[in-house]
Amino acid sequence: MTTIYVPTPITSAEQAAALPSGTLAYAGTGSSMLTAARLPLVGDRDYGWQDFAGPRANPAMVGWTALAPVEAEEETRTDLPGRRGVHPVRRLVTRWEPQGAAPAENDGGAALAESSGVVHPDPHPYAGQVVPLLMKGAVVGGDRPAAMFAVEDWADRVFGAPWNHGSSPRAWLFRLRAHQLGLPETDDNVLYGRLAGIPLLIHTQEIDWSRL
Known part of the structure; x- marks a missing residue:
């Protein structure tokens, strides 16, 4: 559980x-x-x-x-409405989720009112890899050590819906960071992964592409 x-x-x-x-x-x-x-x-x-x-x-x-806190079990499905034959959806299912409901956000959040499908049909090019991040005060290609972010995939492919259609703590924290850092808050160029083992959403603009 x-x-x-x-x-x-x-x-x-x-x-x-x-x-x-x-x-x-x-x-x-x-x-x-x-x-x-x-x-x-x-x-x-x-x-x-x-x-x-x-x-x-x-x-x-x-x-x-x-x-x-609510206990949930993870399941993987490919037969959700509008998603047959698309990348499988991993979701957390709780005892309070009505049968036939749209998928809940992975790692937290209430059940989505409706599934809007996956925005990115293909995995991110760095899915399953570790990428360097631009930390606050850093410059592209600078000498300052970069924080390393383990990319799982596009957030919408992990959640089964656009990242901003959910209300999980992960999405809420990203909205707060995006507002403070001046990052886009409405597009779908958002990745799900882990920073120092902690699940996190980041925008692709936070990656230091010059180090890759």
């Missing part, structure tokens, strides 16, 4: 208190972002929501977004 995190708006203090242990939550963006975690029970003691400043009152969290 794999744990994915489903974005859930917090609409009341009672709902915040009822969310399961291990739930994460956030509010705001950038330097003004607030975060908290729902700690697990220790014996009979419920430590509730905590952040770096200590306990957080549930009423103050109304309007936040919770990332609630």
